Amino acid sequence: MSRRTLSRVLQAAALVLAVTTGVARAQGPHGPHGQGMPPGGGRGMGPGMTHDAGHQADMEVFHQLLDNGNKVTRTVTPRPDGVESVTESDDPVIAKAIQTHLDAMSARVKEQRPIHQRDPLFREVFANADRIVLRHEMTPKGVRAVETSTDPYVVKLIQAHAEVVTAFIANGRAEAMKDHPVPSR
Numbered sequence: 001m002s003r004r005t006l007s008r009v010l011q012a013a014a015l016v017l018a019v020t021t022g023v024a025r026a027q028g029p030h031g032p033h034g035q036g037m038p039p040g041g042g043r044g045m046g047p048g049m050t051h052d053a054g055h056q057a058d059m060e061v062f063h064q065l066l067d068n069g070n071k072v073t074r075t076v077t078p079r080p081d082g083v084e085s086v087t088e089s090d091d092p093v094i095a096k097a098i099q100t101h102l103d104a105m106s107a108r109v110k111e112q113r114p115i116h117q118r119d120p121l122f123r124e125v126f127a128n129a130d131r132i133v134l135r136h137e138m139t140p141k142g143v144r145a146v147e148t149s150t151d152p153y154v155v156k157l158i159q160a161h162a163e164v165v166t167a168f169i170a171n172g173r174a175e176a177m178k179d180h181p182v183p184s185r
Helices: 003-021 055-067 092-111 120-127 152-171
Strands: 073-079 082-088 133-139 142-148
Touching: 055 092, 055 152, 073 152, 082 092, 082 133, 082 152, 092 133, 092 142, 120 152, 142 152
Parallel strands: none
Antiparallel strands: 073 082, 082 142, 133 142
16 A cells, blocks of 8 residues: 555545544534534534535545646537537646546535535535436546436526536635536526
8 A cells, every 4th residue: 555545544434434433523712612603503404414425535536627627628518408518738736626526526416425524516416416416537637527407497507507517626625615507497
């Protein structure tokens, strides 16, 4: 096992331990119940929201892509039933990150393991994940993906999501901090 792999395994184990023992709870200078909003009083999902074991690794790759959008090219072709997209990079490290990200997000859609739930659009995409078909193939520089649905509303969600992903590439972390609207039914 390489040092890098061992380091990632140890980091993942530490994260799991921290989450399962409650150490990962965000605490300000006033303790766990500081002067902020009461549990469930803010825009978040309320108390008890935890992440699955792959969440941290997925977020690291996502942030790597946000920070390197200038090295990514993306074309999106709308289809009557969804979108087809090609996302690539001439930088081999970024190309691999694109592939890793799509593999992880494909698994999350199939397994209905949501991510980026503070954004209304992503919350709605994952709420309808059982009606999304995501097929993808690796290219030498990234991925080609086809996302479809037989449900007209879910097609709108897929197309809105594709637009937001393109905006992530163009605008980086600033775009990721925005709330993206959910299309009308």
